[in-house]
Amino acid sequence: MKQTINKYIFLFTLGLSLIIAGCSKDFIDLTDPTRIETDGYYNDSASISTAVIAAYAGLQEVYGKASGSRGIYPIAEIASDNTTAVVEGSGVGDFEFFQATSSNQVLQTQWTYNYRVIARCNLVLSRIDAVAMNAVVKERYKSEVKFIRALTYFNLVRTFGGVPVVTKEIRTIEEAYEYGRASVEEVYIQIEQDLNEAKADVNLPDRYAAPADLGRVTKAAVRGLLGKVYLTEKKYNEAVTELGGYVSAYDNTIHSLLPNYSDIFLTTNEMNAEIVFAVRYTKGNVPSTGSPFPNHFSRTTAEAGGVGTGYQFNTLRKDLVDTMTAQGAADKRTAVSFVASGTGAWITRKYRDTPAQDLDADCDWIVLRHADILLLYAEALNEQSAANVATAVPFVNRIRTRAGFTGAALLDPLTVTQGQLRLAIEKERRIELNLEGHRWFDLVRTGRAVEVMNNHFTKYAIRVTTTSPIVQIQAFQLIFPIPINEINTNPILTQNPGYN
Template sequence: MTFNYKNILAGLSVSALLGLASLGTTSCSKDFIDLDDPTRLLSSEGYPDSLSIVSGVTAAYSALQDQYGKSSANNRGIFVFGEIPSDNSTALTSGERLNEFDDFSIISDNPRLQSQWLMTYRTIARCNIILSRGQTVKLTAANRNRYFGEVRFIRALSYFNAVRIWGDVPLVTGEIESIPDAYQFGRTPQAQVYTQIIEDLRFAKKWLPTTRTGNDLGRVTKGAAQGMLGKVFLTQKQYAPAATELDSVIRDNRFSLQPVFANIFATSNEMNSEILFAVRYTKGALGLGSAFTTWFMPGYNETQTRSIIGANFTGQQFNVVDSDLITTANASGTADVRTAASFVLPAGASATTSYYTRKYIDTPTSSTDAENDWIVLRYADVLLMYAEAVNEQTGPNAAALSAVNQVIRRSRNLPTNTANATVDLPGSISSTDLRTRLELERRLELNFEGHRWFDLVRTDRAIAVMNAYFARKNATTRINQNNLLFPIPVQEIQTNPILTQNPGYN
């Protein structure tokens, strides 16, 4: 996708905050992200018609591609923060400064910090423009609220990512029309940001449709808003409302586990029954493809590469499976089908011990043009979060165990809704033991989907788990409370001096 800028501004982040970036014309088989200059500011008075607001909403979806990782946007995406700092992944490449996230030596001038900040606030700005200028468009109330529900979900998701990465962040909920106005935004306390996230998701839940079909497949639904709201509440340790929202998704019966674990990630099976929300990409030399296939691949030779993806593209080694995760997965036993479906060694494995995640296997048209979507939220995550919310609120009960047992049964290729004494967790399990098992199941189920580091922080386990991991590796690295947040990009502080830095960083 080609970016054009209405104005060239001194600070890139200010241009993102102002929402002045626009997208060029593209074509895409995933029809709802088929664009025609979608963020062009058509008039200072507002959007003139319903078609322009539809294009603007589409631009907000498209901005999520840049935020979650896209080569043309020069942003690596959420895995840099959700996987590389964890015990799941190792970054083997040089020159990208991803190693700073791996060993917690992050410096505030790291370009990965700046690009993620820029793409996050660009997404938010596009949402704010729609919410501001869309008020004047002649639409039915139902249509207006549906469009607003979509962009408020996207804004909430963007702020949820931001607050988990940086903590207190600037909270901007309206269109900013001048550079001086942009400089008035300092860091807003996390609690206030979360209040806005919850308000946005509640609005989205109220007005979004329950299903999407045809050209709209992939647009956000009520279930996605409910599931994300449950995740937000769980992150804040508000277990009762988390359980309520997640239980609503379960009871609605609109989502279900895929019978075969590997099928969740097949590019021929996108937006399947398990997917609540995904950031959608499509290959075909249109500028809309994903780069995860080669970004996550170790530096295999051509024979090894072709044995996995059917092409000779060189792996970038940005997000390689850590041996600690392989050890944990193998300990689950050969009956756990997730291991073979999640990791692979290439042909001629004696030449390398670096495993590759199978969740992003595709045959790209170029090294950065693959079909793989980024799954943001899926039903297995909902089931495990529901069990966690119930366990933390009241201790184990039948409903919580039913939820987690469905995930465990699927991992053994067993019918998910039929009790199985061989693998099911016993009704007598303690709250402590269930907490430990849920941590393990989330790691085995959701690895390389951007959850692990945020899970460890959310459950107050990051310091203990990571320091034990570093000890097993005989590494000198140890982390403390300051490492639970990442530094504010130094470019932002230089551009806007009222921004402050997180503790422990310069």
Template sequence: MTFNQFFSGAAVATLLGLATLGTTSCSKDFIDLNDPTRLPTTLGYTDSLSIVTGVTAAYASLQDIYGSAPGNNRGMFVFTEIPSDNSFALTSGELLNEFNDFSISTINPRLQSQWQVTYRAIARCNIILSRAGGVKLTDATRNRFFGEVRFIRALAYFNAVQIWGDIPLVKDEIASIADAYKFGREKKENVYALIEEDLTFAENNLPTAQAGANLGRATKGAAQGLLGKVLLTEKKYAAAALELKKVIDANNYALQATYANIFLTSNEMNTEILAAARYTKGGLGIGSAFNTWFMPVLPAAVATTINGNIGTGQQFNSVDPDLVAAFTASGATDVRAAASFGTYVSGTTTLYYTKKYIDLPTSSTDAENDWIILRYADVLLMYAEAVNETGGTITSAALDAVNRVIRRSRNLPVATPNATVDLPATISQADLRARLALERRLELNFEGHRWFDLVRTDQAIPVMNAFFTRTGSVSRIDSHNLVWPIPQQERQTNPVLTQNDGYPSAL
């Protein structure tokens, strides 16, 4: 499916993947996709139930964006972890190695599939925004639905603008294939403007909390936290600090006392999670594949001792020894190391694998693990970064935010000052900047932040080139590598799409 097909209306049926609320048990009912239905958009979205199912379809898009084996898209880790110093690709069949060594081809299928699922998500959101205004709903209900899909649309665009830079900006439902061809690439500043507008609306119209069957739907705190990250990425530091402080001051989220507990499938959507792409195992077609994708190919006896897996690991990518070395330098008291990666020795080769997505799957690609999009530790570290980058003296509140994360990493009470591990009030801006970069790398490893963090802080080129030198790689990057190429197939389908500098422009 190419660009124009995502947005066609009456002429092309839209794959919605619809289900009503409560079709199966557990707390993920709102994403259940039993009996996916292909509906022409001219026939759907005429009453309140169809709007509910449409919003459900928009949420389902997050599974595709963050990784779905049935959907054949590997997800955001391809763009956020593999290009970084956190991991390296172990398989060439998936062409993940092209992201690993920055030898990316414009026909790479991972580029194409990510583009597809991104604009499919945006199309689903735009249809709801276009149609729900004419459906009989209370203003509060309509605005809550609008807030949810505008959060999803903002998230999709935020990922896309960080991957590709200037991209097509589609704000409304597209009714014909001919109309789709009119969309060229929009300046990223205009894309960010829509993202900010969407998240501001979501912040003002979403509930403070979701519970029961709605657990995992977007909330006010999720919108505020994501908006803070967007503003930080735009280097609007003062505005970012204000938005992130709202999350902290609301006191609706808290660090888990034990770092490892964040990632337990028995503890999903815990007090630390603001937003996640949700998955449910059990043969429903909506389980996650991360357990298999990240686990080594192990003998059955060894696999069973790790996670009950019967040798089904594919290990698309491995934890890089450079990340292991960073944990070693952090000290034996840093409990995040034991919770973040494991070791398996095969002959003379030592393999490392992430432990954040371990689960006993129903089948090889049917596990329970959610993909955490935003959590409270991220908010605390971003808040400290935003305050530090304003150029003034670091505030006690911002310093306490990062110190809470550091204390938890040492298994200490997060709210109790500790002179042994706390950063001093006299720390310089440069030293705090460096420490925040390290803490983000260790705290958020393999959660889809590292590459975007390096680009946001203007450290991607020096950090990665130093990494390549240190590891003996011949790879080097420059400014053109800070975004990825526009997929060739999309440019052939829609000739008005231009290519990013430094990549082949010929069709």
């Protein structure tokens, strides 16, 4: 692949430089979408601010946008036992049966757009120190893009395993070819470093008071993501410390569980007290800054708000529906989470809006929310020691209480075992966070992906064709193939085992 930015032609995706495009909501104003000269441009506070905004804007492509990216949900949801792709569309369906190859378009766009965001972050960090501007704002900008860079590397390492780690602005073709794959451990070292440096920044606020700034990175978001990173690495002591610090600092002060589960997802209530970090979208702009999710996740035009097409890229599997409905009428999340769509089909209700046009809605993509972090904390406590079970249980019960459960339907901290709590947290995360992009990564993190998915395929006799064997996955499929275009362009990149 190639991207030309004035005199620079970067054949390798890592070398993609800035394309300043519009993003979303108040704090990300629409800017000139044309390509701009990087040399001599980023030399004042206004241009640095624009570059920071461009880093935020790039997350729209990572998580899903009409311009070509399906987003992260094919990996995070369709590869799991949560959802299915009725219409395959640009390789989306490959994840349902674990048929994704190195030429899969979803994997290519994830690689491309994540590294484009990283390039934008690196440009800011490479240029900002030389710019005369307010010192407090300068340090805050650094922390914002370090969080964004850490988030994108977290997406990449969980999807592909070890990937090239680039932390400086690439300015020549020769530089781009110097980067081969780092180890998984090296990627996580960089992620931890970025997040710890952002956490230490006294200029990064715990929250923003101005509505126009809602959606920017906060210290709460940094601590929540860092705790999740530690938990994913099985660094349970560090995870307990970080997530516990988040709870002590922000629980029921800056962030809290909303009384009504349905209110979390209303487009009229975005960036509410439960939202810790979200990728923001706004419909009706030119160039488009809207989200595609109401159209992608619906089966008909009517279900998509009456505008555009229902693409059927991400509909609920029967197993998820059965799991939620088995909770009984007390679980208020069921009615909010899905609705029947024809015979044996269900669509999510979490991404509801009337788009301005096809693939142009107002729904944000929630990356971190308070319930997610409370459950991560309960998981970290439980994994750290069986002695922590009684301490962890109340955090799970808070989620269940909000869902509508009382009395015997809550976990008993005096009788539940570590193993029982482990499975209870897994189930609670599946229901509470359904279709929010967590299920596959949760299964991989807990070491349960192969067992759960193979049992799921067997239970429902899922086959690629009516005459083929029941689908079963192997351990190598816990990560996905490196895009073949990247290997062909940069020969020092190597493919993951098990893939061509």
